[in-house]
Amino acid sequence: MKYNLALAGNPNCGKTTLFNILTGSKQHVGNWPGVTVDKKEGVWRKHSDFNLLDLPGTYSLSPYSEEEKIARDYIVKEKPDCVIDIVESPNLERNLYLTLQILETGVPTVIALNMSDELEQRGETIDSNYIEKEFGVKVVKISARNNHGIDDLYKAVKETIDKGITPKKLPLFEKLKNLDDEQIANARYEKITSVVKHCYKKNKEVQNTETKSSKIDRILTNKVLGLPIFAVVMYLLFQISLGENLFFVGIPGLGIIFAGWVETIWEILTNFVASGLVNAAPWAQGLVIDGIFGGIGAVLGFMPLVLVLYMLLSILEDSGYMARVAFVLDRIFRKFGLSGKSFIPLLMGFGCGVPAIMATRTLDEEKDRHITTIITAFMPCGAKLPIIALFVSILFSPDQAANITFLIYAIALCVAILVSLVLNKVWYKGAVSNFLMELPQYRWPTPISVLQHSLEKIKGFARKAGTIILASTILIWFLTNFNVNSFNGVNQATNENSSVMSEMDDSFMASVGKVISPIFNPLGFSGWRPTVGIITGWIAKENVVATFAQVYDDDISEEYLSNYFNESSASKDELIEAGFEDGIYDSEVAREIYDGILAEGGDHNALPTVRRDIPTKSSGFAYIMFNLLCMPCFAAVGSMHRELKTWRKTLGGVGVQMLTAYIVALIIRLVGLLFGF
């Protein structure tokens, strides 16, 4: 016989910690049908006849939020065999409000007084017998983070189910039926106050002295120090997870180091597989190496960043500092229709959009989560920098470059804010979210819960993003390497190596580019090549630059390179300085070096054909902004889908991004035409 148990409790009561301890790795995260709230299920590790369900953390069962509706519906309609109501002992009074509502439903319940050890350390006690007698249900003292009292909890649950213990029908419950909302809340709290008075033995000394948390808050949310401390915390968060230059001493942050390792290992593996495929047909090599391995590699490279960022975020969240972030920044972000916590994903977006979008999970309101997810993709992430560098260097003089780059950043931020305001008005009809938010006690996060939390995110990302990225990468690989002649034997007959593949210039992708490109004519850039750049940028934004190198290959002919590096007259030392080993010019090496120079924007006369397709400063600027603001890479779309849950919302979000990119680019182009640049 299998029994269904549900865990219920307030946010911050330690419910997730208990769930993790009870289920270990035997858990499954899905979501509730029709809504975007996580549904966590698992099996009690030591007692496998008990299924466990983690209900969303709520303060009440009144149906005013999605979380509350879910919790209420589950308890009332699904009728679990027993509800474990987890109560934060040091915060008994407010926690019992939910308890009372659970008991009112009449469902078999066990009350778990969590953090009872913390209470005892303060010299305070709760008389659990009194609560048992008063409510007619089993009450046990536990400490989830220290793994105390779990056996007692099991015995209490078993006894409750075996003996069919149900809560006492208090006279209060009958009375509530004839009262209005305010009277109901008053009556419930009156009952609670009287119970707390009888069972909670306070330590007068502790009650009168300042709590540890408010001492910490005297510094962390201090009028003067609050914001600077926040800035330092954010700096560390960014640098450790995504930074290339931690503490300005030239070492990268943990995330980047780990990402480097993963990439190296993947490269070795890819090369190994490639060496086994040397005799295979070129298309098979391409499919396995560029399509499959390239696609998986694109996901793998993000994993360490996601892991490190999530570990740091869990620490901030579990310690209680995250609520203070919202407290300190609410004033600013409310103006944009967001919450103070939106700052974190937006900041992370400057490093990498994938973990940044996943960080929106820390936002409490669904509206804030959705809007932040969509606008985080606008941030100029690390992979967009080569696009900016390349085009700024081609189109603007070196002394303008810094200002233009700054302007690009500023526009991206302003667009993010504007889009947030518009989405608030149009999509959410200006609904004002309320901000009643608990400032929980500061607590040390436990390593196990931090690790478990982060690994769970990684697993979800790998599963969901992995499939879409892989599929999209293979599709684009196919489009850029094949054309009709691949399938009628013409390519095979004409290609030197008798491959069925085609050059990018003749590929399906080029045809697609030709069909789509008229859409972009109003933005000032023409021809199929820039369009293909935009499309390949969806695999990874830095691909825009690589694609340009490919489709404008004639601009980087051997002759051009030979002139650029001054082959005929350069001295050996000059060639060594340019990057040629032993000072000997080699056209292949020259190409490699030049690609690097291109990405950094080192050649100001580069790419003459590019200048034909993207003729003016304003059209180039429009092209940069379109690439920055349009759909992010598939990996980021994968994490958007993870947060928005439905494809309808994800595609809606992508639609908003595309439309925004087009409008902004068009405005830039029109302003450019008006002022003649």
Place this chain on the structure above:
Amino acid sequence: MTLCDLKPGEKGKVVSFGTEGVLRHRILDMGITTGIEIQLVKVAPLGDPLEIRLRGYNLSLRKSEASVIEIKQ
């Protein structure tokens, strides 16, 4: 006077609140009921929101939300 008029450290008792809908329910669910004593702990560095203490825990709310809560000292 409303909750907004308190200075950090001061306390007041809730008399009534003039709001409807979801906010009203949130306020009630979080334990802000008539007769309860609330202490204003501090104001956020940028002047809003507020941090209050009631029923043994700390709660943050915006001035716009605090201004609907009538109190007496």
